[in-house]
């Protein structure tokens with residue numbers, strides 16, 4: 233199976249499993265797991281923040297960040313395609329009790345002007361606005377990279393209006409590898425930021441949320457409240473540390489594979505793609521062949537051992553990662569040609 237459904241489909245490599253087996257562990261909940269402690273210190277440094285917290289998932293990082301930054305009834309501004317809006321089980325409403333005001337950006341990215349348009353006057357009848365969030369890279373924006381200038385402008389506008397800022401860095405390293413910009417530079421101006429180890433970095437789980445010492449202290453209370461405090465989690469944290477050492481620079485290969493896939497798709501008459509939009513490891517394209525739609529195409533591909541994800545009636549997403557090599561990309565392209573030609 234060539235599984236391009238998501239970069240979460242990676243399995244730990246033999247070397248990563250070895251690092252996990254050798255991990256020094258303790259009771260994380262009591263602050264006694266040395267592998268977790270080293271990982272969070274390293275991530276805080278990488279992200280340019282005072283402190284960091286190890287959590288089971290990126291979703292929990294987002295949900296805790298919303299809950300720490302906001303009180304119930306307050307409003308969060310984010311792009312209309314944001315993960316917190318459509319993919320976290322309604323957590324922002326159920327856990328933080330916040331309202332969300334979506335901003336219609338371009339490929340998941342919006343500017344200071346679009347943000348300013350959504351700022352509300354401070355009136356007793358209006359929800360109090362509290363937080364602006366961005367995704368680096370923008371997942372439903374096609375893996376688009378927020379330019380540094382756009383991030384600065386949005387963060388400055390938010391802070392000037394008295395709002396806090398949060399960065400969902402599920403694929404922050406993809407942006408860093410593609411642009412050559414350091415994680416701390418992207419995260420500057422953001423009061424909280426997190427990175428995911430279970431996406432392209434190839435670990436079996438885990439994410440690290442970073443911010444000020446005070447923010448992280450509050451986040452830790454939410455970690456306990458949600459049952460996200462673990463015990464000998466150094467076993468998984470060791471996989472994350474291994475990923476930081478060995479799986480960051482190689483994301484460039486995933487990006488090259490994504491471009492190769494996009495170029496092949498561009499040659500197929502029944503598909504439509506903007507190849508210039510493929511900046512990282514996410515490849516979105518539309519099915520325009522008569523009689524076909526995204527679901528039907530994905531089913532036909534699956535029958536040939538290639539998995540992609542339908543993301544809309546005509547839109548398909550393919551994600552490159554550690555477990556798909558160049559030959560796998562060529563197999564996927566051959567399957568697309570066969571399916572649409574036949």
Ligand SMILES: *Cc1c(COP(=O)(O)O)cnc(C)c1O
Pocket residue numbers: 288289290291292294315316367371400402403428430431439
């Ligand atoms: C995957 C993802 C998340 C959630 O991360 P999990 O570790 O899967 O919970 C959040 N935001 C974005 C943009 C993602 O792609």
